[in-house]
Amino acid sequence: MTMLKEGRPTAPQAVNEADSAPATVTGNRALMLEEALIFEIGSTDTTGVDFAEAPKVASRLGNLARTDGIGLPGLSEQETVRHYTRLSRQNYAIDLGLFPLGSCTMKHNPRLNEKVARMPGFADLHPLAPQSTVQGALAVIHELAQWLVTLTGMHSVAMSPKAGAHGELCGLLAIRSALEARGDARSVILVPESAHGTNPATAAFCGYKVEDIPATPDGRVDLEALKARLGPDVAAVMITNPNTCGLFEREMKTISDAVHAAGAFVYCDGANFNAIVGRVRPGDLGVDAMHINLHKTFSTPHGGGGPGSGPVVLSEALTPFAPLPFVEKQGDRFVLVEEETVEDHHASSFGRMVAFHGQMGMFTRALTYILSHGADGLRQVASDAVLNANYILRSLDDVLDAPFGGSGPCMHEALFSDKGLAEGFTTLDIAKGLIDEGFHPMTMYFPLVVHGAMLVEPTETESKAALDQFILALRSLAERAKAGDEALKGAPYFAPRRRLDETLAARKPVLTWTEGALAQAAE
Secondary structure, three states: OOEEEOOEEEOOOOOOHHHHOOOOOOOOEOOEOOOOOHHHHOEOOOOOOOOOOOOOOOOOOHHHOOOOOOOOOEOOHHHHHHHHHHHHOOOOOOOOOOOOEOOOOOOOOOHHHHHHHOOOOOOOOOOOOOHHHOHHHHHHHHHHHHHHHHHHOOOEEEOOOOOHHHHHHHHHHHHHHHHHHOOOOOOEEEEEOOOOOHHHHHHHHOOOEEEEEOEOOOOOEOHHHHHHHOOOOEEEEEEEOOOOOOOOOOOHHHHHHHHHHOOOEEEEEHHHHHHOOOOOOHHHHOOOEEEOOHHHHOOOOOHHHOOOOOOEEEOOOOHHHOOEOEEEEEOOEEEEEOOOOOOOOOOOOOOEOOOOOOOHHHHHHHHHHHHHHHHHHHHHHHHHHHHHHHHHHHHHOOOOEOOOOOOOOOOOOEEEEOOOOOOOOOHHHHHHHHHHOOOOOOEEOOOOOOOOOEEEOOOOOOOHHHHHHHHHHHHHHHHHHHHOOHHHHHOOOOOOOOOOOHHHHHHOOOOOOOHHHHHHHHO
8 A cells, every 4th residue: 555654655565475476387477478499499500481592603702702601590470579589578668668777868769750860862862863853851950950949049950970979970060070170189188077978978979088076065067176187288178067966067168268268169068958958048048059968858769769860960160171071952852961161161071971861760750749849848848857866866865865856846857876775785675566566666876976876867858647657666765775674685587588688698698599598597
């Protein structure tokens, strides 16, 4: 039974019924079906489809040519369909329940977006089709670009980057080109501790030396430490705002002014734009470049449901160095400008990011989302995302440590730590317990500035009822971990597989199927 205490959901102790339930002969448990490995189902010396004998031809691979059998199992159509259907039933998905992953923004993808993306003329486009035959598609790209520029208060946008980290690369290449154009080679990128992990990786990939900027006790950039480090060798500062502690950088304009005064540029990681869209324009804060994850802010599919898309908005100072190609309206026609030399804007382009222009399916979905919401709807998106995160933060801060709970309202995500759990209990135990409760675990151990971090982002698409159920589950698990409930260390009990030895899996992964590998795994 569920009771309410001071307005906070509580739950009774979990009962590990899985341990006491009788075993079945097959291993099946009602509709949770146990299945052998696919290699054990089918024989590797037969196929499910008959093919004519392949003609003998000389291999052009020389000694790299395969001489032994490929070893794939032969399955009938029915066996194949059942295999993948059973696997799909063991997947967690946004269509099944809340995804509390912090900094990932796993929001609902409206079916209207999918319907439009599948319309003839969008779904069957070919990247080499003559421009005269794809005017509608180019118009979509152009209109989406205008919306992104308007919403961010920036000067231009590069649409071709394929994901967030790819967008970071685009922004840094534009910054490097701008510095080189003025004969000012710089070698250092400053990255605050509260930034996303891809930021220092991208900077290093571009050949820059990366230096950290510490955070203040309230989880924001240490402005004085940043000012003290600025100098003629600093090319840019990569800052995530709102940051990975779930907080808005209130001194962002002051930071930008200081960076510009030192001759450097400001790159903003826009992964968390979902929390401020329609309310804050990064261009007004002095940002020079910022990528926008369309899946995080504008509801295009995420991860395995991709592909990704990470347009990069640019300031007037960086616009001449933006990548090619770009869509331009010339009279009543839309033109994909691909020349390597353009007299007006992009005159000093650093080149191309990709062979073609970007991800058309993502553009179509994002524009559908924007147009269906309108300006007031997008503003409401940010409001609801922040409201939901703060509801979770304040509903759990009496049972879970919230290291920055006193730093003011959080933005899109709530951050907790493992401080206060009983000896020997960790964030991992709570995460595994969430699986038993029917939820995908939250982001664990990130950001690194918080020990045992638990980062929760509910997004704006979850109802109060859904949030209450999640709060109920997380509260129960936190109480059990604080009370030293040893049963929690064995979770999950109700998943298809019990807790794995993740250290062994990382150090000695079994990546190929052989009789020996199976024997090793069984041991």
